[in-house]
Amino acid sequence: MNSADRPRRRPTNSRRAAREGRVPVAETRPPVPSAKGAVEGKRYGTRLRDSTLTFTFDGVRYAARAGDTAAAALLAAGVSLFGRSVKARRPRGVFTAGPEEPCALLTVGQSPLVIPNVPATTLVLHAGMVLRSQNRWPSLRFDFASLLQVGGSLFTAGFYYKTFFWPTWRVFEPIIRHLAGLGEAPGACALSPPAVEHLSCDVLVVGSGPAGVTAALAAARAGAIVVVCEREPVCGGELEFEDSIVDGMPGYQWLARSLLELRTLGARLLCNTTVVAEAGDTVIAHTEPDGLPGDNTVYRIRAGRVLSAVGALEQPIAFIGNDLPGVMLLGAAERYAALYGVRPRGPVVLFGNHHRLYAAALRLRGLGANIVAIVDTRVDGELLKPEPTAAVALAQVAAAEGRDAAVALLRACGIACYQGHTLHAAHGWRGIRQVRVAPVDAPHAAFTIDCQSLLVSGGWVPQRGLPNASITGAAAGQVDLASLMTPAYDAGLLAAAALGFTVSAHTAPEGTGDPLPVVVPYLRSPAAAAEEKRQFIDLQNDVTVADLRVAIAEGFSHIEHVKRYTTLGIGTEQGRTSNTLGAGILAELRGLEPQQAQTSRARPPLAPMTLNSIAGQRTGAAFRVSRHTPLHDWHAAHGGVLDPMGLWLRPRYYRANGRDAGSAAVVEAARVRATGGIADCSTLGKIEIVGPDAAAFLDEIFLTRASALKVGRARYMVQLREDGLVLDDGLLLRVDEQRFLATTSSSHGLEVLSHLEHHLASAPGATRATTLPTDSRGCGLSITDVTDSWAVIAVAGPSSRPTLQGLLPTVALDRLSHMAFIDTEYAGHTVRVLRAGFSGELAFELYCPPVLAAVLWQALLEAGLAPYGIDALDILRVEKGYLTTAEINGQVTPLDLGMQAMVGQGNACIGQTLLARPAFHEEHRPCLVGLQAADGRAAFLAGAQIALSAGGTRSLGYVTSSVFSPTLDRWVGLALVARNHTSLGTTLWARDPLRGGDTAVCVVSPVHVDPEGLRMKGLP
């Protein structure tokens, strides 16, 4: 006898098997000769492949077949306990077979790279996968917190507002925090960004069940480009396994043929793809292969027409203990049997309110399930309708010999039929052991049935999809195959015809399957008031019938209020198995008719998405564009610490000058004042305004008149928004009579450009008389963004003029007055030399083509000037009281910034009118002031609030910029402070409780250094 033939003791317990080093195998599956099989003509195990694999669940190794979902493999291995509920810590098993699963949520992977809350029902296993159950401590079989629940009423509706108040909430907070939350949050992200694909099609079909495939066929045959999104790994929906005949062939054969035809017609079939949202006229779908975030693709689909064929969802019935492991939806059990060859365990009882129970019982029995009883709530319901396939014999018996004969036949198969009975309760500890059944009209005549599985079906409700799509198939209420195919085909044709396609002569396929179920509404079995807290509605959030009663008693009666108060249907599955049931029971408890039940609103995303999927490719460096100056590579190669400022990457300081930004910047700034330095200012926005109307146009834009500017001169200009607040400042250069170059602050370039273009478009020729050739808009003017056409190098400091003169010997720099510029040549390129600066020193700005920037920069370095960064630039400009976007913050007028002289020129520019608003002249308007630390080197930081006293709580304004000034050897800053507190010499307090505490500051002039401007003139 070889070892393979040796009889083995059948493992009674998978854990024992694991301890003994053996891998538990699927006990409940029928013998499988090959991957896919058929018993009595039934297909089963259609998703399974030949190979096997192993995985671990809570540390125990299990075997699975390739293609298995975690739920299927664990059910096959005899596992029924999958996790515990989040609030009551009740043991929970698998309830469904799809993404609507409320209970069996797993954590995949090992800490910190975990992915929590993955439904076991959609997770397709891979070899070596590590799975863990959730919401249990220390172990799944024994959970400490479940002991708290022995009374069963600790976490009633609204418990946050009612309990844990003695002696104080803080005592309980750490414990509650430990218990709260669904699953373990990942400590790190191991997911790569998803691919993002934009699709454009004529007809998008959501769902590829019989209705979806039929509609897609119709549209594709008419010539439309079709995209089909299917959330399952394979197309077909029920056709994949259900007994059905379409166009004279088995449903799955028709399906294969139709999918082939769709592909031939150019349709795109996206499996594993869930539609999650609609944004404008785009549909967002995402693919999670094998039900696990990872190799995701996000689709943005722009479709001419969207057809929703998302099917219907089976509904549960509430009874006492309906959350026990072993209770499952009937359709889910059928799917496990058909797709994965997993039979429901042990003796099985079916409970429902329609006649499909009987066909399902026979199908499951055919696969080897031990069905012992059918409990049907209908007193005298129709037993069976003639059916095309499996149930046909029984149906014939029923038709020919009456109901009693059919029942007798079922009984002969060992299936007891309890019509007009209801199921009151399920009993068991970690799994179902027994059910209590009684006639509907005689609740006291109850008896029990022993069972290990209870399959429930309370009818179907259409699944909710995209709000603006047209709906077809079961989602539109056509639950049986015979009646849905023609309307679905018509829906496809209609969509194509609406887009202008000629409808072809094909006819709709004809199908027959399970007949239309006649569902008599039945939401819950009767229960004593004390037992209602074990009638679960929302299994994920432990919402019971008792909770709904509490909510109603406390005045929450609208479904949206009840949803928020009780957490009904707010879980990861968005209440797909609980919304309708909860709404129906709520109506019942309020004494309303079932038709008056309200439904809560579905909100996107329709299925859970990881933040990774939502972010898409826009993460890390791709989060936003970054702009580089022509000198970027030099900065990077020479110790420049590059930081994003707006979109630009700019060198804050150079590492050679100090360990950190603070010390390096001080060194760099002091060197500029002592000798000189160069800085890369290419990020300045530059806009060229050219044309005969340019001067008149700019007069309307700027606070002071541009037309008064002489050719070859520059001027500091400010522009206002329409409401009188300052938009931006910068220099305006008049290159010739009809050509101006305006500079803007680095971050405002595009905004200013848009502002100019807007004004040109809105008021063409308002004050301009065009006499010369004009553009199509009737204006002799063009506005061009030339930011990238000019590199700018600032040369500042006492040694700037002699050094520059050495490089540009042909220009008489000593005759170039302040704010004058001249064009010259260097290395064959034009260089515009402007005598101006942002440092208060004798300084020049060199405007040159980007290609020349590195050459010129190198020459300046070799001539002995050292580079300085943005932080040093900031020190130099705060010392001089020059403004940046910290001061021009979109809330200040030119009057607030001390530009009374410029306003006083009375130029009729944009925003001038509204400057007269009384509100802009109130005494507490912010006013730009300088601040100096009263006490030597005490620091105060930008953002600190200004108060009258050290503990003052009334803010008078705030510090906009602050630097340590090497020139003055103390901290200086600029601030916007209420005008009535800004007389020079006033002592105020810069309050910064979160960072530095309080610092006494003196109000001084904004110009801290060289108020006479002698240095700028080159005078010592």
Add this chain to the structure above:
Amino acid sequence: MTQLACPFCGPRPLEEFLFRKTMPNAGDSAYARTYLRVDHGTHSEEQWQHSGGCRVWLRVVRNPSTGAVASMTVEGSAYELR
């Protein structure tokens, strides 16, 4: 991701466009023009710029509740483009 049909560039995603304002009523004061927003209901007259494209300023008449564009003209120009 709704699309707007730029008269020069064709249908482009909304992200390429910059909304500036809804147009004030004729005869409004400078204060009202600047500070008061007019709700035109289903007939909203607005200024948009194709800032991520040809940079044209557009006068768009639009129904904000459906997004349907009734007319689109180039701002400052006498002729209407379709």
